[in-house]
Each structure stands twice: as C-alpha cells, then as structure tokens.
Amino acid sequence: MxxxxxxxxxxxxxxxxxxxxxxxxxxxxxxxxxxxxxxxxxxxxxxxxxxxxxxIGKYKIMQSVVSNINLENNCKILDVGCGHGAFMLQFNKQTAKISEIVGIDIWSNRDQGSNSIEATQRIIDASSLASKIKLKTANILDAPFNNNEFDLIISSLVLHNLKPFEKRKEALEEISRVQEQKGQLVIIDIGYETGKYVHILEDLGYQNVNIVNAGYNGWWGTPLVPTFVITATK
CATH class of the missing domain: 1.20.5 (Single alpha-helices involved in coiled-coils or other helix-helix interfaces)
Structure with a gap:
C-alpha cells in the first residue's frame, strides 16, 4: 500500500x-x-x-490478477506505465520463472504523485525482484523494443491518460508489435471507454479477449468511474 x-x-x-x-x-x-x-x-x-x-483497492485488483497468471519459464515481462512498480512487484512469488521485467514510464507527477525513475528505483532496489527489473524512460507510443520481444505485457491505470482516444489505439498497436506470439496481455484501466479496447485487440489478432468489471475496489469515487480488467492472448 x-x-x-x-x-x-x-x-x-x-x-x-x-x-x-x-x-x-x-x-x-x-x-x-x-x-x-x-x-x-x-x-x-x-x-x-x-x-x-x-x-488500497488497486493493489487488491493487481494481486487478484497476478494470482491467475501462470508464467512460462524464462518469461520476459513489459510493464507499460510502471509508475512506482506496484504491478510488476506483485510477481515476487514467481521470481524463478522470470528472466527480466522492463518497466517503462514518462514519469508524470500529474498522473501519479511523487512519480520519478529515481523514486521507483529505490522501491525496486528494496524488493526481491531487484535483480530482474530494469527501468526505462519511454513512451508506449514509440516503444524502444524489437518486434515480438515480450512474453507477458501488463499495464495498470495508464491508457486512459492518452488523449484523444486514437492515441490509445496507437498504444495498443505498439503493445501488439512488441508482444511475443502466444504471449499474454493484461490491461487494468478506468472508465467505460475501456470496452472499446476489446475490438481493437481482436483486430490486432489477439484471442480470448475478456473484460470484467473489477468491482468495489476499482471505484474511483463512485461506481460511475469503474475499473476494468482486460486479459488476452496473442
């Protein structure tokens, strides 16, 4: 917390x-x-x-999501908009299966308080995943990675910050580009426009695209601003 x-x-x-x-x-x-x-x-x-x-609530959502992810051995993970590393650090019980986790962010204090690569690095250094995690300053609209590089891509409460909506589509296209075939994708995001991601991902070739309302723990003030969890495989 x-x-x-x-x-x-x-x-x-x-x-x-x-x-x-x-x-x-x-x-x-x-x-x-x-x-x-x-x-x-x-x-x-x-x-x-x-x-x-x-x-509190977002952590419970992340914990629930990660508990349902089975990593392949030597898994390489990308955390899009990693912030303070909350999502990636939930994988601390699966360290043996992870080859590397790369966290990228533009480190905006408007989107998250006290957000900086230095602050996040201190949190990572104190964790059991310190040797596995690398942080980069990068924008998902122009991801500095090769095609098909990551087995698992995660993103929490990030894409809704991209405006207009067309930029979110571009971000999903970049995610698809760097996603390994048969890889897993998990997106946690805010608002009803999140439902539009489903058709975009399907058009990008993702399968088993599923979206669920995260419930009470994801209410940003009221039920009118809910959090959704999208899972898919490439």
Missing part, C-alpha cells in the same frame, strides 16, 4: 473535497441547510472512496 502522497492522480481529490469545502463555507456564512449538508457529506465519502481505491 502506498502513501497518500504517492496516490494516483491526486488532483482527483479536488473534484470531491473542493466542492464539499465550498458548501461548508457557504453554510457557515448563510446557515445550516440539510440538503447542502447531505451533498457535502456525500462528496467527502466519494473522496474517501477515491483514496481507498488509489492506495
């Missing part, structure tokens, strides 16, 4: 706590109002749920 300082898209809290604070200030000036108080309370609860998903 990460600290609040390192949570995903911390600016998102402003959408909940900001209006709640304004409502409270207005009530202090104008007097108590039941409806306003209920709205302010709801916004605070939504903000707390956002925090829960970012610092």
């Amino acid at each position: 990460k600290s609040i300082r390192e949570m995903d898209a911390p600016i998102g809290l402003a959408f909940f706590f900001g209006p709640a604070l304004v409502i409270v200030i207005i009530m202090l000036i104008s007097g108590f109002n039941t409806v306003s108080a209920i709205v302010a309370l709801a916004l605070v609860l939504f903000g707390l749920k956002y925090m829960h998903t970012s610092i």
Whole structure:
C-alpha cells in the first residue's frame, strides 16, 4: 500500500473535497441547510472512496490478477506505465520463472504523485525482484523494443491518460508489435471507454479477449468511474 502522497492522480481529490469545502463555507456564512449538508457529506465519502481505491483497492485488483497468471519459464515481462512498480512487484512469488521485467514510464507527477525513475528505483532496489527489473524512460507510443520481444505485457491505470482516444489505439498497436506470439496481455484501466479496447485487440489478432468489471475496489469515487480488467492472448 502506498502513501497518500504517492496516490494516483491526486488532483482527483479536488473534484470531491473542493466542492464539499465550498458548501461548508457557504453554510457557515448563510446557515445550516440539510440538503447542502447531505451533498457535502456525500462528496467527502466519494473522496474517501477515491483514496481507498488509489492506495488500497488497486493493489487488491493487481494481486487478484497476478494470482491467475501462470508464467512460462524464462518469461520476459513489459510493464507499460510502471509508475512506482506496484504491478510488476506483485510477481515476487514467481521470481524463478522470470528472466527480466522492463518497466517503462514518462514519469508524470500529474498522473501519479511523487512519480520519478529515481523514486521507483529505490522501491525496486528494496524488493526481491531487484535483480530482474530494469527501468526505462519511454513512451508506449514509440516503444524502444524489437518486434515480438515480450512474453507477458501488463499495464495498470495508464491508457486512459492518452488523449484523444486514437492515441490509445496507437498504444495498443505498439503493445501488439512488441508482444511475443502466444504471449499474454493484461490491461487494468478506468472508465467505460475501456470496452472499446476489446475490438481493437481482436483486430490486432489477439484471442480470448475478456473484460470484467473489477468491482468495489476499482471505484474511483463512485461506481460511475469503474475499473476494468482486460486479459488476452496473442
């Protein structure tokens, strides 16, 4: 579990706590109002749920996903948008089967608090996977890798940051390019547009493409902003 300082898209809290604070200030000036108080309370609860998903819930989703992945021996893994390494570090119980994990990121503090290659390297160095992991500064829209290089590709809460949507399609095309034939793909992402990835992946030749709602642990404030898990094989 990460600290609040390192949570995903911390600016998102402003959408909940900001209006709640304004409502409270207005009530202090104008007097108590039941409806306003209920709205302010709801916004605070939504903000707390956002925090829960970012610092607890997403880890539970990753743990569940990784527990269902059976790695082949000498597996080479790519983590697209690795951030602080949360997803890749879930493979610590399968170290013997891993030849290498490469984590790439553009290290944006807007998308994740305290995000830097130096901070992530310190986390990796303290883990049991330290000898297996290499970090790179790279953009998935122009991945610096050979065709068919990775057996397993993972990505968590990254693709929705690419706008417009056409860039997400380009990212999936790059993922497909560097994905080994018969390799596995796992994408965790936010929002209902994630469903569009299914048809794109199928057009790229992926099979057994499956999408599931991650449920309560993936609610970013409210059920209206859910997290989905997509799995597929090349």
